[in-house]
Amino acid sequence: MHDITILTTVAAFICTIAFIFWRPQVNEAIPATIGAIVVLLSGSVTLNDLGTIAETIGGAAVTIMATIVMAIVLESFGFFHWAAEKVMERAKGSGIKLFWYTNLLCFLMTLFVNNDGSILITTPILLILLSRLKLKNHQKIPYLLSGALIATASSAPIGVSNIVNLIALKIVHMDLYMHTAMMFVPASLGLVVLALLLFVHFYRVLPRRLPTLNAGQWPLSDRDHPLQEERSPIPKEKRPRLMLGILIFVLGVRISLFVASFLHLPVSAMAVIGSVSLLLWRWYYLKISPRDMIKKTPWYILVFAFSMYVIVYGLNHIGLTDWLIRTFEPIVSGGLLQASVGMGALLSVLSNLFNNHPALMVGTLTLTQMDLSPLTVKISYLASVIGSDIGSLLLPIGTLATLMWMHIVKRGRVKITWSEYLNVTIRVIPVASCLTLVILAYWVQWLF
Numbered sequence: 001m002h003d004i005t006i007l008t009t010v011a012a013f014i015c016t017i018a019f020i021f022w023r024p025q026v027n028e029a030i031p032a033t034i035g036a037i038v039v040l041l042s043g044s045v046t047l048n049d050l051g052t053i054a055e056t057i058g059g060a061a062v063t064i065m066a067t068i069v070m071a072i073v074l075e076s077f078g079f080f081h082w083a084a085e086k087v088m089e090r091a092k093g094s095g096i097k098l099f100w101y102t103n104l105l106c107f108l109m110t111l112f113v114n115n116d117g118s119i120l121i122t123t124p125i126l127l128i129l130l131s132r133l134k135l136k137n138h139q140k141i142p143y144l145l146s147g148a149l150i151a152t153a154s155s156a157p158i159g160v161s162n163i164v165n166l167i168a169l170k171i172v173h174m175d176l177y178m179h180t181a182m183m184f185v186p187a188s189l190g191l192v193v194l195a196l197l198l199f200v201h202f203y204r205v206l207p208r209r210l211p212t213l214n215a216g217q218w219p220l221s222d223r224d225h226p227l228q229e230e231r232s233p234i235p236k237e238k239r240p241r242l243m244l245g246i247l248i249f250v251l252g253v254r255i256s257l258f259v260a261s262f263l264h265l266p267v268s269a270m271a272v273i274g275s276v277s278l279l280l281w282r283w284y285y286l287k288i289s290p291r292d293m294i295k296k297t298p299w300y301i302l303v304f305a306f307s308m309y310v311i312v313y314g315l316n317h318i319g320l321t322d323w324l325i326r327t328f329e330p331i332v333s334g335g336l337l338q339a340s341v342g343m344g345a346l347l348s349v350l351s352n353l354f355n356n357h358p359a360l361m362v363g364t365l366t367l368t369q370m371d372l373s374p375l376t377v378k379i380s381y382l383a384s385v386i387g388s389d390i391g392s393l394l395l396p397i398g399t400l401a402t403l404m405w406m407h408i409v410k411r412g413r414v415k416i417t418w419s420e421y422l423n424v425t426i427r428v429i430p431v432a433s434c435l436t437l438v439i440l441a442y443w444v445q446w447l448f
Contacts (some may be wrong), residue, residue: 007248009044013035039310084129153190157187174381194321325370343381352398379444386436395426
C-alpha cells in the first residue's frame with residue numbers, strides 16, 4: 001500500500017477524532033462523514049467494502065434506533081419525569097438515599113434505553129431537580145457525575161444498550177443471549193464496586209438532609225432553568241397505573257430481544273415491533289401521530305456509526321490491526337485471566353486516546369484475526385467491552401456520552417473542570433475496571 005494512502009488514512013482519523021473532542025457540541029456525524037469520504041478517496045477502503053460495512057452495522061443500527069424511538073415515546077407520556085418524582089419520594093429528604101436512587105435510575109435508564117439516551121434523558125432532569133433543591137455547585141457534582149459514570153458503564157452488562165457493542169457482537173459471531181449470560185454477573189458486580197467507590201469518594205460532600213419539594217413544585221419544570229422540560233400530558237390520578245403499564249411493556253420488549261437471540265431470530269425485528277407498538281399506543285392514547293418521529297429521531301447516529309466504521313476499516317487495511325496482533329496475541333493466548341486483563345487494558349488505553357467507538361471496532365477486528373480458541377475470543381471480546389464501556393471513563397473524551405454530559409452540565413450552569421473530573425475518575429475507574437476484568441475471567445472459567 002502506498003505511503004500517501006497510509007498517511008491520508010491516519011490523518012483523516014486523527015482529524016476526525018480531534019474535531020469531535022474539540023467541538024463536542026457539533027453533530028459528530030459531520031466530521032465522521034468528512035473523514036470517511038477522505039478515507040474512501042485515499043483508496044484504503046473500496047466501494048465493495050462499503051457493502052460489507054453496511055451489512056455489519058445494519059442490524060445493530062436498526063435495533064438502537066428502534067430503542068431511541070421508544071425513549072422518545074416514553075418522553076411524550078412524561079415517563080421520565082414520573083420516574084424522577086418517584087426518586088425524590090423514595091429519598092425522603094435524605095441526600096444519601098438520593099445518591100443511591102439517582103444511580104439506580106441511571107442504571108435502569110441505560111438498561112431500558114441505551115447509554116447515550118440515558119445521559120440525554122437523566123442529566124437535564126437531575127439538573128432541574130438539583131436546582132429546585134437549591135444545592136450548591138459542589139453538592140450537585142456527586143449526583144451528576146456519579147449518574148453519568150454509572151449510566152455509561154451500565155451498557156456493559158447487556159450488549160443491546162450500546163450500538164458499538166451490537167456491531168462488535170456481529171463481528172465476533174456472538175449472539176446477544178451468550179453475551180448476557182457471560183457478562184451480566186461480572187459487569188453488574190463491577191458496577192456495584194464502581195458505585196461504592198463513588199459513594200466513598202463523595203461521602204463528605206453529600207448533603208445529609210434535603211429541602212422538601214411540595215406537590216405544587218412537581219412535575220419538574222422551570223421557565224427560568226436553562227434546560228426547560230415539558231409537563232406530563234397524563235392526569236395525575238391516571239399516572240401511576242399508566243406508567244406501570246408502560247414499564248411492564250418496555251421490560252417485555254427488552255426480554256423479547258434476548259428470547260429472539262436465544263431462538264436465533266432477528267433481534268432488530270423484535271426491537272422494531274416493540275417501538276411500532278408503543279408508537280401506535282401513543283397515537284391511540286395521546287392522539288399524537290407517529291410522523292413526529294421523523295423529526296425527533298436522531299438519524300445522524302446511523303451516519304456516524306457507518307462513517308466511523310469506514311475510517312476504522314481503513315486503519316485495518318493499512319496495518320494497524322497487524323501491529324496489534326503481533327503485540328498482543330502472545331499476551332491474550334496465555335490464559336483466560338491474561339486475555340481478560342490484557343484486552344481490557346488495551347481497550348481502556350485506546351478508548352481514552354481516541355474514543356471508545358473506534359477503539360472497540362479496532363479491538364474487535366484485531367481479535368478476529370488472532371489464532372485463538374473460541375472461548376478465548378469470547379472472553380477477549382467481553383474484556384474489550386469492559387475496557388470500552390468502563391475503562392474509557394477515565395477521561396471525558398473516552399466516550400461520546402461523557403462528552404455530551406460535559407456539554408449538558410455546562411449549559412445547566414454547573415461548573416466542573418477536566419481536572420475535577422479526573423480527580424474522581426482516577427480514584428475509581430482503574431480499580432473498578434481491573435476488578436471487573438478479573439471477575440469476568442473467573443466467572444467464565446466457572447461457567448465453562
